[in-house]
Amino acid sequence: MNFSIDQRLAAESFPLGELSLCEVLLYDDSRFPWLVLVPQKAGLVEIIDLSDQERTALMDDITDASRALKEVTNCHKLNVAALGNQVRQLHIHVIARFENDPAWAGPVWGKGTRVPYEEKAHDKLMKKLKAALNLG
């Protein structure tokens, strides 16, 4: 079984590049600056499906994604989560939260309707995130 990104995740996001273990995506919801990390190995569902070494790499990727997102957005809080109730493929959300965002102080999942980025805002954010993540 070869690795590929779940179709629903792929359809609702833009690829930013590869970190040490994960492919990193920008989730296409302009209401919340939101990265998704997907470990590049087929058949994963839970964090405990990873080896010790892979879990260390995952934590490194979470750290890099969190720092980059905080640097770019100047957010008030980070939300980091592996849920997978809807999309089973293991993926980790790293979300920049603001005290005036439309879901504060609740979680973002299932809150209202996704608002895709407009092209200009999207291009600008992708560029800033790639620079902060040291991705070409």
Add this chain to the structure above:
Amino acid sequence: MNFSIDQRLAAESFPLGELSLCEVLLYDDSRFPWLVLVPQKAGLVEIIDLSDQERTALMDDITDASRALKEVTNCHKLNVAALGNQVRQLHIHVIARFENDPAWAGPVWGKGTRVPYEEKAHDKLMKKLKAALNLG
């Protein structure tokens, strides 16, 4: 500043013991078997506030808590999350989810009202969790 568990977290949970970095609590909501990990260091808000070594220990604790919870509950899915939008002290939720639980397939936070355990069920679960976590 000395470490102590946030008052709201402490009021809504039962202490299970100490893992490598974290104090582990059973959250007092019988609708969802739910552990909370609290790194035992004052002033933490984000995962990126930890040192590299502490982050490795945190991942070890998440792994141990996840395995124990899965073993004890035989759950369909694990949800692992550091949110902190309401309680700022860094804490990580490790939650056993079932496809017929009252919040499925949404997140548990902010869903309905907490239902405290009855004493017998609570004692039994605490015992099983302590055994699975190798805690006294």
